[in-house]
Amino acid sequence: MPKPRATILTRRGLIAAGGALGLVAALTACGGSDSGKTAEPGDKGASAAWAFKDDLGKDLSAKSTPKNIVAFTGTAAALYDYGIQVKGVFGPTKTADGKPDVQAGSLDISKVEILGNTYGEFNVEKYAALKPELLATNTWDGTYWYVPEDSKDKILKLAPAAAVAVGGKDQSGNNVTLTKALERTADLAKSLGADLNAKKTVDAKARFEAAAAKVREATKANPGIKVLVGSGSAEMFYVSTPETSADLKYFKELGVDFVLPEQDKLDQGGFFESLSWETAGKYKADVILLDNRSATLQPDALKDKPTWTGLPAVKANQVVPRVTEPIYSYEKCAQILEDLAKAIQNAKKVS
Secondary structure, three states: OOOOOOOOOOOOOOOOOOOOOOOHHHHHHHOOOOOOOOOOOOOOOOOOOEEEEOOOOOEEEEOOOOOOEEEEHHHHHHHHHOOOOOOEEEOOOEOOOOOEOHHHOOOOHHHOEEEEOOOOOOOHHHHHHOOOOEEEEEEOOOOOOOOOOOOHHHHHOOOOEEEEEOEOEOOOOOEOOHHHHHHHHHHHHHHOOOOOOOHHHHHHHHHHHHHHHHHHHHHHHOOOOEEEEEEEOOOEEEEEOOOOEHHHHHHHHOOOEEOOOOHHHEOOOOOEEEEEHHHOOOOOOOEEEEEOOOOOOOHHHHOOOHHHHOOHHHHOOOEEEEOOOOOOOHHHHHHHHHHHHHHHHHOOOOO
C-alpha cells in the first residue's frame, strides 16, 4: 500500500480526530436515494435494478443504478475516464495553490464537492447532504481506502460502499496486479452505465497493451538495469518492495528488475523498508522511481541530502516519477507504462 498523503511514517497514517458529527440517525435521514433526479451522462439503464459484487466480497444492490456517487479521488478520476460522473470526492484533490492534485486526473475539481483533501478528513454532514447512493473507493488490505476509521460506521450507514482491490490478494487468494485492478475498475464503471465498447475505451486498452509490450521489449533490450522504488520525507527514505502493490507486481511480470529491500525490515503491511537519511545509500540502482505525490519530497527538495545526491542513479540523472497511486483506467495506466519503457530503454548501467 502506498503511504497516505497526510503522513508517510506508518502504513495507514494518523487518523485526524473527528469533529462533532451529530447523531447517526439525523445523518441517515439526510441520505438515501434521490430517484427523482435525471440520470447523469453514462447512467444507461438507470431505472433498472443494480448489482455489483465488490472486492471485499460484498454483494451490493439497489433498485436503480446509483447516480449520486461519492468516491475516493483516484477512483473518481478513473470512473470519469469511462464517462461516469461523481458528486463528491474524498482524498487528495487539490494542492495548496488550488490546482488539481495528480490524483485528480482529468476531473474538473470545481464541479465536485470535496469532502476531505487529506488523509483522515471526511465531512460526514456534507456527504449526507449529497444524498449518496454509492460510495466507491479502493482497498489494499480489507479496509476502505481513505475512509477514516473513527467515522467509518457513520459513513457506511448512509449508502452502499464498493471497494476495488488494487493490491494484496483478492477474495480467492490470488495476487492483484495492475491488469486485475484495471479490469475490476472497468467492471464497476460498466455496472454504473459505462460503455466499455466505446471507441475511447477500446483505443485506451489497445494503447495500454502496446505500452506493456514496450516495457517487455525495453527490459530485454537493456538487461541488468536495476530499478529502485523510493519515497522521500524530511526524515526518512522509503524503499518499496515490488511484491505487494498492483503496479509494481505487474512491472515485475514485464521483466523489470527491482531492488528488493530486506524482507524482515519491511513495515507491518509489507510495503516498504524505512531508512534514515544517514543510511539512505544502502541500496544502489540504475534507475529510481520516485513517489510523485505532492506530500512527498521531489528531486529539487532532496538536493541538500548528501546520501541522495550520492546515489548512482541520481548522479546519472536517472530519476523518474512514480505514480504511486495510479488512476486505474487504461488511459492513465498506458501513460505510466510508456514512461517506464522509455526510462528503462534510455538508462545506462551505473550501479
